[in-house]
Amino acid sequence: MKIVDAKVIVTCPGRNFVTLKITTDQGIYGIGDATLNGREKAVVSYLEDYLVPALIGRDPHQIEDIWQFFYRGAYWRRGPVGMTALAAIDVALWDIKAKMANMPLYQLLGGKSRERILTYTHANGKDLDSTLDAVRKAKEKGYQAIRVQCGIPGIEKTYGVAKSEKSYEPADSDLPSTEVWSTEKYLNFIPEVFAAVRKEFGRDIHLLHDVHHRLTPIEAARLGKDLEPFHLFWMEDAVPAENQESFKLIRQHTTTPLAVGEVFNSIHDCRELIQNQLIDYIRTTIVHAGGISHVRRIADFASLFNVRTGFHGATDLSPVCMGAALHFDYWVPNFGIQEHMAHSTQMDEVFPHAYQFERGFFTPGEAPGHGVDIDEKLAAKYPYKRASLPVNRLEDGTLWHW
Numbered sequence: 001m002k003i004v005d006a007k008v009i010v011t012c013p014g015r016n017f018v019t020l021k022i023t024t025d026q027g028i029y030g031i032g033d034a035t036l037n038g039r040e041k042a043v044v045s046y047l048e049d050y051l052v053p054a055l056i057g058r059d060p061h062q063i064e065d066i067w068q069f070f071y072r073g074a075y076w077r078r079g080p081v082g083m084t085a086l087a088a089i090d091v092a093l094w095d096i097k098a099k100m101a102n103m104p105l106y107q108l109l110g111g112k113s114r115e116r117i118l119t120y121t122h123a124n125g126k127d128l129d130s131t132l133d134a135v136r137k138a139k140e141k142g143y144q145a146i147r148v149q150c151g152i153p154g155i156e157k158t159y160g161v162a163k164s165e166k167s168y169e170p171a172d173s174d175l176p177s178t179e180v181w182s183t184e185k186y187l188n189f190i191p192e193v194f195a196a197v198r199k200e201f202g203r204d205i206h207l208l209h210d211v212h213h214r215l216t217p218i219e220a221a222r223l224g225k226d227l228e229p230f231h232l233f234w235m236e237d238a239v240p241a242e243n244q245e246s247f248k249l250i251r252q253h254t255t256t257p258l259a260v261g262e263v264f265n266s267i268h269d270c271r272e273l274i275q276n277q278l279i280d281y282i283r284t285t286i287v288h289a290g291g292i293s294h295v296r297r298i299a300d301f302a303s304l305f306n307v308r309t310g311f312h313g314a315t316d317l318s319p320v321c322m323g324a325a326l327h328f329d330y331w332v333p334n335f336g337i338q339e340h341m342a343h344s345t346q347m348d349e350v351f352p353h354a355y356q357f358e359r360g361f362f363t364p365g366e367a368p369g370h371g372v373d374i375d376e377k378l379a380a381k382y383p384y385k386r387a388s389l390p391v392n393r394l395e396d397g398t399l400w401h402w
Contacts, residue, residue, distance in 0.1 A: 001024050001025060001026055001059060001060060002024065002025045002057055002058065002059060002060075003022055003024055003025075003055050003056055003057065003058050003059075004023055004056065004057075005021075005022070005023040006020060006022045006052045006055045006056065006089075006092075008034070008047050008048055008052070009374060009376060009379055010040065010041075010044060010384045011350060011379035011380070011382045011384070012382045012383060012384050013344070013346040013347050013349070013350045014169075014344045014346050014347055015169060015315060015316070015347075016035065016037075016040045016384055016385065016387060017033070017035050017318040017320075017347075017350075017351075018033070018034040018035045018036070018044055019031055019034065019318065019320060019374055019379075020032045020034050020047060020052075020088035020089060021376075022055065022060065022089070022092040022093065022096065024060055028096055028099055029092075030060075030091070030092035030093060030095030030097075030369065031091075031092050031320055031373070031374055032087065032088035032089060032091035032092035032093075032291070032320060033087070033091065033317060033318045033320040033321035033324070034047060034084055034085055034088035034287070035084070035287060035316060035317060035318050035321070036080055036081065036084045036288070037171055038171050038387065038388050038389045040384070041384075042081045043081055043084050043085050043088075046082060046085045047085045047088065050074075051070060051085055051086075051089065054070075055089065060093050060096045060097070061100075063090065063093045063094060063097065063293060064293060066089065066090075067086065067089075067090055067291070067293045067294070070085075071290065077266075078265055078268065079265060080263075080265050083265040083290045084287060086290045086294075087286060087287050087288065087289065087294075088287070088291070090290060090291025090293050091286065091291050091292060091321075091324045091370065094292050094293075094324070094369075094370070095324075095369040096369070098368055098369045099368045099369040103368060104327065104364065104365065104367060104368060104369070104370075105324065105327040105364075105371075106327040106328075106330040106331045106364060109292075109296070109327065109328065109331040110331050111331065112330045112331060113330065113331055113332065113333050113335065114330065114335065116361035116362065116363055117326060117329045117338050117361055117362040117363065118144065118145060118361060119313075119337065119338045119339070119340040119357070119360060120143065120145035120146060120147055120206065120208055120233075120337055120339060120340065121138050121141070121143045121145075121146055121147070121340050121341070121342075122134075122146075122147045122149065122160065122168070122341055123135040123138045123146045123147065123148050123149070124149045124150070124162065124168055125149075125150050125151065125161065126150075126151040126161055127150070127151055127153075128196055131148060131149075131150040131193060131197075132200055135148060135200070135201060135205075136200075141359070141360070142358070142359030142360040142361075143360040144205060144360045145206035145207075145208065145233060145337060145360070146205060146206070146207060146208070147339075148193065148197055148207055148208070149161055149209070150189075150190070150193045152182070152185050152186050152190075153185065153189060155182055155185055155186070156179075156180060157179050157180070159179075159210070159212045159214075159402075160210060160212075167342075169315065170389055170390065171316070171387035171388055172387070172390070173387070173388060173390075174386050174387065174388065175388050176388045176390055177388075177390045177391075178392075178393055179390045179391070179393070179402070180392075180393055180394070180395060181392045181393065181394055181400050182394070182395055183214065183215065183219060187215075187219065187222065187223055190209070190223065190226075190227075191223075191226040191227060191230075194207060194209070194227055194232070195229075197230075198230050206233040207230065207232050207233060208232060208233045208234050208235075208236065208259075209227070209234075209235055209236065210236040210237060211223070211235060211236060211238045211239075212236075212237055212401075212402070213237045213238075213239060213240045213241070213263075213401045213402075214392070214400070214401050214402075215238055215239055217239055217246040217247075217249040217250055218249060220238035220239050220246075220250045221249055221250045221253035221254055222253075224250060224253065224254030224255075224256035224258075225253055225254045225256070227254075227256050228254060228256055232256055232257065233257065233337070234256075234257040234258060234259040234281055234310065235256050235258055235259070236258075236259040236260065237259070237260055237262070238250060238258060238260075240401055241260050241264070241273075244272040244273050244278070247260075247278035247279060248276070250278075251278055258278070258279045258280055258281070259281035259282075259283055259310050260279050260281075260283060261279075261281075261282045261283035261284040261312075262283045262285060262288075262312035264284040264288070264289060265284070265288050265289050265290070266289060266290065266294065267297055267298045267301060269284070270282055270298065274302050274307050275305060277305050277306060277307070279307060280306075280308065280336075281309070281310035281336045282298060282299075282302050282307055282308075282310065283310050283311060284298055284311075284312075285311055285312045285317060285321065286311070286321055286324050286325055286328065287317055287321040292324060292328060299332050299334060302334060303333060303334040307334070308335060308337075309328075309329070309332055309335050309336050309337075310336040310337045310339070311325045311328075311329065311339060312339055313325065313338055313339030313341060314341040315341050315342075315343055315344075315347070318347075318351060319343055319347065319348065319351035319372050320351060320372045322343075322353075322355065322372075323353050323354070323355050323364065323370040323371050326362050326363075327364045327370055327371075329362070329364075330363075330364050340357070340362070346382070349375065349378060350374065350375055350379050351373065351374055351375075352372070352373050352375065353365070353373070354366070354372070355372075389402065390402055
């Protein structure tokens with residue numbers, strides 16, 4: 001068996017997605033997600049100009065050898081662009097292998113470790129009352145775990161909170177827009193939000209919160225300590241994670257569980273965090289960390305140190321990545337939770353899929369492969385439209401972490 005074609009498909013059914021489709025000489029094809037939010041065309045170029053030409057003629061069964069060829073052979077290892085491109089190849093090849101075996105992907109990974117996959121949704125509100133309403137609606141849909149984000153008094157726009165009634169999409173303009181941030185206002189208000197949520201809904205739901213890399217280590221330690229009475233499932237991305245030592249200071253001051261990793265792209269980004277048990281959940285995604293082959297290594301390593309998976313699952317990942325992630329979730333022994341930010345009807349039409357959601361839980365489906373396809377004719381109706389993530393400035397104008 002040989003690879004005879006590999007093409008990159010770019011579509012924008014409400015937001016941009018990049019998909020790689022690999023076809024064999026037996027007519028079997030597999031697809032992989034190659035979406036890098038706000039930098040989509042960089043991955044397109046990397047695939048089309050460098051990786052796809054070297055794929056043609058290779059045996060698609062040799063997933064590991066192909067992975068090593070593109071990882072080691074590039075010389076310039078790691079990085080979000082390269083690892084996202086490599087992930088698309090890897091997932092497409094796993095899709096082909098599972099289709100050849102006539103099995104759902106999770107069976108090739110070792111079979112299921114659970115009957116259903118716990119997921120969390122987002123409850124966002126511009127103020128406290130609308131946030132409580134959003135939590136209530138999420139509970140009514142059956143979610144047992146809910147990420148809570150609330151507008152901060154005195155700050156015009158807050159991460160996670162939509163400008164209107166539409167679903168929140170952070171990449172909201174052609175070129176980067178500017179948002180304003182105040183750490184002091186945020187730290188003073190957020191504990192009040194979780195106190196109100198616990199008072200209204202009790203302790204029978206898991207609550208999560210995303211800081212989005214905006215604090216210093218000592219500020220994150222303060223927030224974690226302030227949130228301890230409300231027993232969060234996790235506090236996510238408390239600080240920028242380039243300096244893994246930062247988490248030592250946070251750990252010294254709080255027992256609030258910590259999650260990090262959606263911007264990571266290799267095991268080396270999180271090795272010290274995991275090995276020193278400075279985090280509780282690793283959120284590195286299949287699409288940005290080299291695919292199933294590499295994320296499996298991260299998960300196996302994490303299992304040695306009581307760290308569980310908690311995959312990023314916002315709409316900047318296509319349904320192709322969600323499908324692959326759910327098969328991984330079904331199998332991985334040290335599973336924690338799966339994020340779920342629902343795709344739109346348009347997106348689901350472009351990417352028909354076998355996975356199903358019911359009352360707060362997912363199942364990946366039993367279709368051979370990862371169970372997600374792409375309608376190329378429909379995809380062609382939605383051309384690429386550049387969209388950029390915002391930047392953040394403090395109230396005095398200093399550029400800050402977004």
